[in-house]
Amino acid sequence: MINNKQVGYLGPEGTFSNEAALKVTDSKDTLVAFDNIISIFESLADHEIDEAVVPIENSTEGSVLVTLDALMHYNLKIRGEFLLPIRHYLLVQKGVTIDDITLICSHPQAIAQCRNYIHQVNKRVHATSSTADAARYVCELATAGVIGNKMLSRKYDLEVLDGEIQDYDNNVTRFALISHEDDFQITSNDKTSIILSLHGDKPGGLYEVLSIFARESINLTKIESRPSKKGMGKYLFFIDMEGHRNEPKISHALNDVKNQTDFFKVLGSYHQITVGGN
């Protein structure tokens, strides 16, 4: 572990990623805000920062596609993961009521996670590059509200008009701590993540891959497909499993799986980081 680490996150201050980054760093670390996820990966690949916290998937909206694509393209590793409960609030300038606003601003993922609420209050939607950008916009515009976390109300001096407005109560985002190395140490609750594409891009070939994991009694926690961008029907599979890549059964299975694939990459072995509540 490096002391006084520089840790990148999707800024600006006040975003859910900021909240997440605060939870897995200590006061000696320096948090560095980036304005998009690709820049975080670039900066980490260039050793300008030591680690980064990036959102991987949300329980309502699914994977953060930019993160999956970047994990595919950059030679970086997942060295930890943790879950952050997501509670959305509608924030407005002081004294503004729901009838005063005609527009709701937020990041597209936040908008998607509150689709029923937005439909119900019947407002127009404006997508911004972060929830904090939306808050800054709302500071200038009394006829707009922002959907985001509660931190934004303190930081931008906005008022909470409505709370817990996410469509599904158990809304959770899974964040990854990424770095140049994954976690070498085998513990009792490790996970390993891989990406692969199948020979001939045949989705049916996934059966052969899954039979290898079944043979070794390896428990898979996620199977996700993404277009490989090489044309319709050609997919990459993101697979997470329980166990460390240095355990013999995982290591054997991964070797056999590799033979079934055109492309194969281990994203890392890591364990779940325990984070405190709000």
Next chain:
Amino acid sequence: MINNKQVGYLGPEGTFSNEAALKVTDSKDTLVAFDNIISIFESLADHEIDEAVVPIENSTEGSVLVTLDALMHYNLKIRGEFLLPIRHYLLVQKGVTIDDITLICSHPQAIAQCRNYIHQVNKRVHATSSTADAARYVCELATAGVIGNKMLSRKYDLEVLDGEIQDYDNNVTRFALISHEDDFQITSNDKTSIILSLHGDKPGGLYEVLSIFARESINLTKIESRPSKKGMGKYLFFIDMEGHRNEPKISHALNDVKNQTDFFKVLGSYHQITVGGN
């Protein structure tokens, strides 16, 4: 087949969905524009329209999540599918140059499909609810450009500043024709689509399901996971296969698969509709 059908699509006029709908209807049919995909499904479920054309997935960006969620929730069927090549253009007011514009407007899917281009020309991005909405915005604003199809230039009197700007050349969108009934007739090139969730939501259980299709030598053309929205790690699987649900081997396999699932739904059997070029 109903004559003089009312066919819904994601409008307004000039969108890729409009282009797609024109390709699978004839001049006796009436095209009905909707401003969002959920309203199309609602209207079809209420029998206000007879059929609808909706985008299902794009070869670069993956599935259209709203469509998958709606296929899950509404009791409607896929009765045909077809592929539309997607060519993106940057359109501006007459006489405007690339240096004059500071902003690029479009639908989030179009923005995502031209991410490299937008990064290269280094403009801010404004997300709109359709490419046609973005075109209307650009008609009012000389410092903005719209990314969309070529139809928009005629319809909104805009000039083509740049063409074929999509990140990947073989960019194709798969559209579905949806209705109350799927296609009963067995042909030599049918496909069948299903949605399922596994007992106990264990991704590893997908192996049992795939082994049934492997046993019957059924070729799968797509396997996609989506969060079931019931919490992290709980997934729905969208599976497409070659063959008609009324063929004995498909029918047997689907019966056996059903026993492995908590939730099971056949989205329909259908064949690929041949569409003309541009």
